[in-house]
Amino acid sequence: LPTLRQLGVPCESVQHNRIDRVESRAAELARTHRRVFYLCDGVYSMHGDIAPVDDLFALLERQPKLWAYVDDAHGVGWAGRHGTGVVVGRRGVHERMVVALSLAKGFASSGAALVFGDREMARLVFTCGSTLIFSGPLQPPLLGAAIASAKIHLSDELPVLQKKAADRIELFDALLAERGLGPRSIEPSPIRFVQVGHENRALEVAALLRAAGYYVNVSAFPAVPRRRAGIRIVLTCHHTLDDVRGLVDELARVLPRKERDADLAPAERVMTER
Ligand SMILES: Cc1ncc(COP(=O)(O)O)c(C=O)c1O
Numbered sequence: 001l002p003t004l005r006q007l008g009v010p011c012e013s014v015q016h017n018r019i020d021r022v023e024s025r026a027a028e029l030a031r032t033h034r035r036v037f038y039l040c041d042g043v044y045s046m047h048g049d050i051a052p053v054d055d056l057f058a059l060l061e062r063q064p065k066l067w068a069y070v071d072d073a074h075g076v077g078w079a080g081r082h083g084t085g086v087v088v089g090r091r092g093v094h095e096r097m098v099v100a101l102s103l104a105k106g107f108a109s110s111g112a113a114l115v116f117g118d119r120e121m122a123r124l125v126f127t128c129g130s131t132l133i134f135s136g137p138l139q140p141p142l143l144g145a146a147i148a149s150a151k152i153h154l155s156d157e158l159p160v161l162q163k164k165a166a167d168r169i170e171l172f173d174a175l176l177a178e179r180g181l182g183p184r185s186i187e188p189s190p191i192r193f194v195q196v197g198h199e200n201r202a203l204e205v206a207a208l209l210r211a212a213g214y215y216v217n218v219s220a221f222p223a224v225p226r227r228r229a230g231i232r233i234v235l236t237c238h239h240t241l242d243d244v245r246g247l248v249d250e251l252a253r254v255l256p257r258k259e260r261d262a263d264l265a266p267a268e269r270v271m272t273e274r
Pocket residue numbers: 041045071073074102103104111112
């Protein structure tokens with residue numbers, strides 16, 4: 001957004017996933033602007049929640065001046081046909097949509113794929129896009145890794161791997177619910193977030209987990225709101241089911257129920273306010 005603002009593009013924020021609010025602002029702005037872009041993620045990087053993709057497609061149908069740019073970096077690999085994410089892989093691409101698919105996360109390489117619903121927009125970005133003009137080429141080893149990964153994504157192995165990832169997510173969520181910890185997002189994705197509350201306490205919890213052999217991320221302000229820090233876990237096919245069980249056991253041990261209840265209550269309110 002700062003870069004867009006420097007270019008003189010008026011930008012504003014809309015409450016998380018509130019397609020109704022996007023619609024009312026888009027309708028107002030359409031009176032005075034040729035194009036209105038809604039920028040969002042496919043899978044959100046901290047809580048692992050997912051954009052309301054069907055609602056977004058329906059909105060694009062209702063608002064002819066609205067375009068969507070969806071960053072689906074975290075949808076790649078585990079979601080959708082050939083691992084093309086929660087938008088392209090599940091719904092395709094709308095004619096007024098651009099979807100960015102990073103190859104640096106689930107794809108295990110580097111670089112990205114951009115998917116356009118409009119041929120002219122693709123030509124414009126390819127011809128004028130600043131990173132396509134000025135950045136260096138993708139390094140050959142990464143290109144080799146991307147090709148190898150693409151072959152897996154196009155093969156029959158991918159659905160097997162996706163199922164394996166889904167099993168780990170399902171087990172993690174079930175065990176977390178059993179322990180009263182509850183993941184932050186109800187939508188299944190490999191990113192799971194267990195809210196702790198205070199930033200220092202989240203760091204402490206992560207250190208305790210690391211001492212027990214579990215290396216997790218701490219997610220804190222400004223990536224998430226102040227005082228709603230937490231433990232961010234990224235589940236992969238490399239984890240065994242016992243790894244998942246062990247991690248949840250350890251989480252339950254280091255986060256006593258009383259503390260969780262106290263800290264989770266405000267977050268639940270925020271979720272419903274959204
Ligand atoms: C939502 C999102 N998009 C894109 C990226 C970066 O992707 P890339 O490394 O391909 O630029 C990140 C994080 O690194 C991210 O969280």
